[in-house]
Amino acid sequence: MKVSAEKPFEIVYSLFSHEFLGLLFESFVVQLDEKGRLSFAHQNISSINAPEFAVGLDDTDYKLIKWMDEMQQESVVKKFNHKKLKPKDFLRKIYDPKTENKAVQELIELKLEGLRAKILDHLKGKRLFEMGNDGNPIWREIEIMPEKASVLFHFRRNEDNTHYFPTIKYQGEKLEWQYKNAYLICYEPAWLVVDYKLYNFKKGVDGKKLQPFLNKKFIVIPKKVEEQYYTKFVTQLVSAFDVYAVGFDIKVEKTQPKPVLCLSDLPSNPKTDLFGNAIEEVEEDKIVFDLQFRYGDYSFRSEEKGENNVALEKIGDNYIFHKVIRDIEKEKSYGDYLKEIDLPVKTSRYSLEKSKAFGWINTHREKLEEIGIEIKQTANGKGKNYFIGRAIISVKVRENIDWFDVHAIIKFGPYEIPFQKLRKLILQGKTEFELPNGEIAIIPNSWFVNYSEMFAFLEEQELEKTQSLVLQKHHIALAQELQQNNLLHLTLSRKLEKLRDFSQIEDYELPHIFKGNLRPYQKAGYNWLRFLNEYKFGGCLADDMGLGKTVQTLALLAFEKERNPDATSLLVMPTSLVYNWELEARKFTPGLRILSYTGTQRIKDNRLFAKYDLVLTSYGITRMDVEILKGFYFNYIILDESQAIKNPGSIISKAVNELNCRQRLILTGTPVENGTMDLWSQMNFINKGLLGNQNMFKKQFLQPIEKKNDMEKAAKLHAMIKPFILRRLKSQVATDLPEKVINVKYSTMTPEQEKAYEEVKSYYREKIVKEMTIPGIRNQQFTLLRGLTQLRQIANHPKLTDKHYNGDSGKLEDVIHMLQATASEGHKVLVFSQFVRHLAIVKEYLDSENLKYAYLDGTTKDRQAQVRLFQENEEVKIFLISLKAGGVGLNLTKAEYVFLLDPWWNPAVEAQAIDRAHRIGQENKVIIYKFISHNTVEEKIMALQERKMALAGELISTEESFMKSLNKEDIEALLD
Template identity: 35%
Template sequence: MTFQIVFNLYPYQNVLLLPSANVVQKSKDGQLSHLVQRATTATVGAYELVPTEVELRLLDLIDLLNPKALEAKYKAPKAKTWPTLAQLLADPATKPIVEKFIFSKLDVFFSEITQHQLPLTLDAEHKTLAKDVLLHCSESELIPHLFFKKNPGAGIEYRLRLGTETEHWDICEHDVSPLTNTDPAWILDGHTLYRVPGINGNMVKPFRQKEAVLIPPDKARTYFRQFIAKSVRRSRVEAEGFRVERAEHLRSTRLEATENVLEQQWLLKPVFEYDGAEFAYGDHRDRTTALDVPPDEAGEITVHLICRDAAAEQERIDLLNNMGLKQSDHLYTADTENRLDGLLRWLAQHRAALEAAGFRLVAPQIEGKTISLTTGELSLRSEAAGDWFDVQGQIQVGTYTFSFQRLIPHLLRRDPYFPLPDDTFFLIPEEWFARYSDLATSIQAQGDALRLPKALYTLLQGAEVESTADEWPVIDPQQIDYHPSENLKASLRPYQLAGVKWLIGHCQHGLGACLADDMGLGKTLQTIATLLWAKENLLAKDDPEGSSAAGQLDIFSAHRTALRPLSALVILPASLVFNWQRELAQFAPSLFVYAHVGPNRQKHLSTLSTHDVVLTTYHTARQDLALLEKVGWKFIVLDESQQIKNRESDISKVVRGLHGQHKISLSGTPIENSLADLWTQMEFINPATLGSYPAFREQFQTPIERQSDERAKARLFNRVQPFFLRRTKEEVAPELPPLSTQVFYCEMAEAQRKRYEGVKSAVRNEILALFDDPKTRFQALQALLRLRQLACHPVLADGAYEGASGKTEDVLAQWDLVRRAGHKVLFFSAFEQHLQVFKRALETEKTPFAWLTGDTPMPERARAVEHFQTDSRVQAFLMTLGAGGVGLNLTAADYVFILDPWWNPAKEDQAIARAHRIGQAHPVTALRFIARDTVEEKIILLQERKRQLGRDLFAAGAEFPLWNREDLEMVLGD
């Protein structure tokens, strides 16, 4: 069964016809049959109907012309009650206002219906078949023909007929109904809808019952002035018995900008002006008749016969054709996009030549504003001033000059109408909005001066601002003079060398940076090399003679220089402290390192300030904020910087509040949950680059995440791209062995399935109801968590459960195959309880394994990693995603088991990267175990749906806001 949206006209109080829309069932042969329901944007989805853009516009018009909407629109201010639409149309004071609005909207409605040939019915009801009341919407217009015959002593006989150029008919001979009282008129002739330009609907009414109207001599002038004079120039006129004057001189050619509202185009329309008449280019008449009705009663009505000068008109058209315009249907375009600013620019450039050739240029009127026929020139220049750029700008519009500062409010509001002293308006070109709007949102006014933070230099580049070449901090690793220090005990791969140079370049320009390389490409090593460079170069410049404090450190290492301490603070997850300690000792033994962690850490300023590198965890940084704030940090480095993504968390606020001369963040996934994560990252490395969070949300996050706004995405990319460096394994480490990822679907055990389906049926509606209320949303997520646990193993939700789990059996079977083949496996789960299931199974089999969760003490973490990496008997490493998914080098494993899917696919990618990274010698296989017909299947579908934007903005498969109702319904659906 198929359905269609069908538009309709229905009578309102026998006063006029208003539009509506219906969902109509189609018969087997494709005919429109029975009405099913009123069609609105809210109802059509139930019939699998997706309205087109045109249909959506028409549905909006129908809403505007709903009687209740019209009554509300025209109610008196503060009135508790208001008149009905019928009363508004009966009141002489409100009738013309209401009718003007209704008929202007009906004109658009009929134009859209006719142009797109959409189905339109007349007074369709449920008892009728739509095909029986279907109207034909003619794409051909009717031409009005006016006839006047002067009868001496008897007055003037006036006829109005409709038809084509050559044939016309009396209105009274047809079933004609005027639908609007505006020009153009829209009429129904039987069941055919016509557009009639040149007259309004009221002019048709007298001729529905008779062929002619007799105008008495004493009423002729008044009648002609009030009813005929405005229409006679746009209609075909024949007159008999009047004094005739002949004219054939082409006085001028008017060029006016006209808007095609339906196509959203601006076009140039040539109109040939004669004394008493005008002809649009393309009008096929070779002559016309005009009536001159003198204002005084003694004057005589005169007929003017205007004959066209075809040769003179052709000269004007030839001139336009030779001036670069493109012709289409007797209209002209000046640029490929058919925008008004393009037409104005062309008119301003050719104004002198056009006026000399007899053209009259008419300034367009938009929203009551006269648009100036002038072009504008905008020039900007910047000068570097410390951490800022001073920006000067000037606008030249004709003979007027303004500061760029005057333009900024218009750019921010996207208001294209810039007022000029002569009471006209300069139309700000669309290119200016594209080029300067981003700059306008970020530039700061201080009196008459404009300033821009140094980190936003790309906005100056995009705005083509004049500046000396070396003012902008453009960072090209190939142009940075860096050679690895002898104290760096590692060989840098080419991409790592480029990464170090990139970090150094940002440091030299006083800008923060985020190294967002794929997991396993050596972000730690690149950072260590950068810190070592800073120690040996920046401090050498700051303190060429050394310092006594640094000299005291010589007793610790023969490698250490006499430079003062670097004072670099590295904040990282607890699980990575030992990894950083090991790599610093291995690759940069000359750096003096202190791990500020654990209950026995030394809370002394002297301890922190006498080391090159201080390692601490995010939680410790929060606890020891007062102490850390006292140190003048040269560098602050965040590893796994996505830890600060929640801008409202204490940890995020603490870290972003710490002051350091240079800031570096490291993350394979700088965007994990939403674009809000990116704002937090930038607020750490280069504060104010993305503005306040509310401004960022309005300008970037909402348009990109909710509307997929490509323009907003490009603007955001332009701002942040210079500060993010991301390379993937495929790009820079092709020698890595292949990674194979597979989804292993598991069938639930029978008892498990019954338990799962029972809980799902019980909680589905409850989850949706709880989710709709922000106060109970956490309870909804807890209920959803229970379904995920049941999909893994019911024992996770009910410790008394003694039945089987299909997934557990499948995982253990795969483990047995892999173990027997001599492979090592990383087991990852979001639930420690789930790991406990496999821990008990391994213990039962007396199989050695390594274990790591968030509760594992730091020394035991290092021993667990070492145990797994070096002991061939330990083939299994069980870890939670949170504790073991980042920062660890576990290349002894060549299999990764993801026991349950996580909402954020980047978390799983990070976990897999513990094995698939630099140093891996074997192909790596990752198995994702998914319980079939459960929320887990929906989660992996959702994961892929959420990845793409993260790929576009540097993140490895980032997830975007999962928790909206649409996503939740999809996850809980059948």
């Protein structure tokens, strides 16, 4: 009968019996009459038509309707009815004793029982009816009782048997439910209908425990099966429910749980090959933590489920059930706490390597004792007997004149362990040793983590006829870091304490013989060099390229000249830098006596060195003349571009380490190029032993950092080297820089390049000088221009004039090196040349190295696309630009460096190129490098240009006007 949603209605739920599926629920809407009573007008409601009646439904109704839809026969058989039979026919086949399928029956019942349990759990506050035989959904109403009933199971034991029966109470009153036509709707958990009232039960009583008693007063358990029945059934019942017994005892233990953290051994299994040989490092043995809870005489592991546990004891003919009521919430709180402090034993056992396990115990012992967790070793007679008491280490470091004295006290309970013994064990990676009482002590892993580096760097010295351990002063950062973390007590002089904070280093006066002004950050660098000098520490000045490492170093050498006028220092560098250093030294420290110990004509006699304040040489000469150089004791040995010794196994690295001196300094813009070992090699040169030997360094730092990405080790390494490396980025000192800084970078030609240059120079010198003696010839300027152009091209790279040339170019090597340096430091650089072919050579190298760049010459069609690429793409650090194409119309404010690969006749055009980067909107200070090949026409043009400009007082605007300004002496000088 159709129900109108426009008129008052009510949703009801009806219980009916299906011939195969048992008790099912169905949902209905029933029209209300004028007095608000349920009428006979009703219709089924399902998920399909439920929205029509939305005004009378709540969220629970929608859920109940959905679940009831799922238990109708059409839905139930859908999953199994592969032959598409009618639902009734399918069920008849499944349940017919002749054709039945027990497996499908069980699956169906499992699904229905789950749906019944969900539906009954949500029916509170709803109306439930029994359906009539005529299909009337509201035939007889069932009252849903608001509270849960309780069940008490009774056992009466006598001489012959045991009687077993349950009683039910509701709201404290005994419920008469047997022989009342009561029936169970659901079994798990039990839902029972008695006198049209629906009950469910506390403690989730299983309906199968009530079913036998619907029409039976009690069950008799014969004497012969008594013990088996008590053991298998009664113990479970006593554990889960309330039991009243006559004829045997039930003793209940209800106390607070006592947590016990039990320890046991778990030996590691080394992996072996087919022949039994170990193929991997043997893992450290482990300790297993097992959280247990003691209630009186009974213990339970944390993972054992069940609020109550029952054990049956038989004494003679008597039975005693021991019931322990566990406080699961309290147990959970202990498990949660252990999880918070990194021991997740709440649901299972947990294992840790021995040193970590005892390190964890040592760290958390006080708190564990405070909250009542007992630590106990499992006594199984097999494992070792471990010391589980308190382990203490106390380290004191005191500054001496040339080193730090180190004293340590180590205690395991009442036993004091010699420092030397423990140090050796830690360095060997051994975690355990035997105490005088026979117990095995485990060194906590935190001691390995915190002290292994410092213990590794300790040195044995015989002081006052006793062997003492000392720490070199250059390991100050290691000691300071441990002090900062409250891991040792450090006593330092106030002056040495300042090394922790660079800003506190005192201000030193510049030496009188230094001719120049230092920018504020350069003066700070000089102060740092002076501080290291006082403490005889070596240092690494690692400022960004272009920030003046040379001038800071020269200021230090000027100070050394004033303090030790008879001392000689050695400066080792790539060959291409020797001339640059010579020029800078003569400019800023004209008072220094300088020897350039280079070239095939050098005098190989180290007695000459004593006549000079500074000896300049190359890495190549050092490698060849190491025997001569190591025979002289230098004041300072300074390595420029010290990444040249990054490989500790290289000949040059070994050579410089053989040299003798009072103090060492290195200069580099890129202290680490390939890996952590680069750092070790350079640090070991300036402060021998700072990072230990190679093997120690690999074990302590390189492998953890590079293979395991250990950030703590990286931080510790950084702390150790920090006092001895000074690195300022261009961005950090921008306020100390002028708007633009112009540097001249002199390059030395390679032997093949020099040969090609000399051949062309000789040809044109002869030709031009000859033409100048013949009156009336007007093409002298053309010949001169052509000759000078070819010489300038060869000074860049002989390939510009001879495509068959296979040699190298000194300038190209320098340009590539500096491009790599700027790009690796994250800076953007403009590279200008007036020769497109020169740019092509640079481009060829960048392509071979997969380095991204922008490019612009006269043939480039979309200029702005290249500009955007450089300005906006962070991966593009290099912009190659030809002079003519890039002279005007570009705004390249992202550039921080400008490389001018060749000098130009017209300084105004050169300035215009620089201003591509240095203009309005520029966010960065701009550093310009002019690359000049030493002993070539480039160097001479630059000198001549400056002189001519000064004399004329005007800019020379074109090559032609420059040529016209040259006289015979000028031309001969250019071609000399």
